[in-house]
Amino acid sequence: MLRTTPLHEEHLRIGAKMVPFAGHSMPVHYPSGIQAEHRRVREAAGLFDVSHMGKVSIEGPGALAFVQHLTVNDVSVLEPGQAQYSAFCREDGGVLDDLLVYRLADRSFLLVVNAANHSGDVGWIRKHEGSFDVQVEDRSERTALLALQGPVAEEILAPLVKIDLGTVGPSRVVRTPISEAPAVIARTGYTGEDGFEIFLEPGDAPRIWRTLLATGEEHGLAPIGLGARDSLRLEMGYPLYGNDLDAEHSALESGLGWIVKLGKGDFLGRDALARQKEAGLSRQLAGILLEEVGFPRPGYAVLSGGEEVGVVTSGTVSPSLGAGIALAYVPVGLSTPGTSVGIRIRDRCVRGAVHPRPFFTRGSRLR
Structure with missing residues (x-):
């Protein structure tokens, strides 16, 4: 039902x-x-x-420390009445969910998570509650x-x-x-x-x-x-969990490095992300703008030099730009804006190029 x-x-x-x-x-x-x-x-x-989005309240004397432990961003910089974008990660750095963190008061936080992950997120949060002095409440239905x-x-x-x-x-x-x-x-x-x-x-x-x-x-x-x-x-190039974000790709590979604050102290997934950052990435989520007519869809192959090098995770024809746009994981060497790539659409390689995100800015029109 x-x-x-x-x-x-x-x-x-x-x-x-x-x-x-x-x-x-x-x-x-x-x-x-x-x-x-x-x-x-x-x-x-x-x-x-x-x-339909999940809403989870975390309150109590240990709320700040607990949310810091759960999320990759630095919650300590938030004053009451501020919000930030963040993510939950597995111990190996894979993304469990992306979310918004709202600091409502000194000891009160509201986490808004993706609907598809809501039940799993609540269970994961409770699993890590441990000795933190907090009250966790699922407020989604209320x-x-x-x-x-x-x-x-x-x-x-x-x-x-x-x-x-x-x-x-x-x-x-x-x-x-x-x-x-x-x-x-x-x-x-x-x-x-x-x-x-x-x-x-x-x-x-x-x-x-x-x-x-x-x-x-x-x-x-x-x-x-x-x-x-x-x-x-x-x-805007915003990733969607289940398409562009998942547990098999790390927060760094997924383009979320800007919210991963390795210097804030320990948090779930920190050690793995620090190791990956030091070793360097092999693949990266990139934006692709088509230069020919075509409708890129999730699952379509990304091509370079006639070889398949990645798979589209999200795609559409942009209503604002009148051109096909997509997100895809590609080798880091092909992730630089301007790099020529193609997307296989109906057995044809449709030409495009890696494009910085966002695709759309105020006043931009291609067609």
């Missing part, structure tokens, strides 16, 4: 196409379609239901999560809150009501656009969803499904 989010009836009411995703019934798109929804987020704003993303997101949300959103900078987190509903608002997202992620009580979520859509109508706000969420994140 698929689980549903608190907004399930809202999605059905406005004609969403529902699909199974990570054990949930989720909207993949609404009547306007994925391409239109993608453009709406880039040009105005979109509202996403991401309540917390709804909306994402309001796009260039005019602040204009839409501003009249519904009593604080100046201009004071809430990137990766900042505040507690403030939205239309009298208790909420936690973070200036975070998965689209590359400005925006907010909004944590609510499940019972308040349908009303706030409707209120946001009504308030945002004059600004061009529209509901957005998982299809456009995927194409938006891929244009």
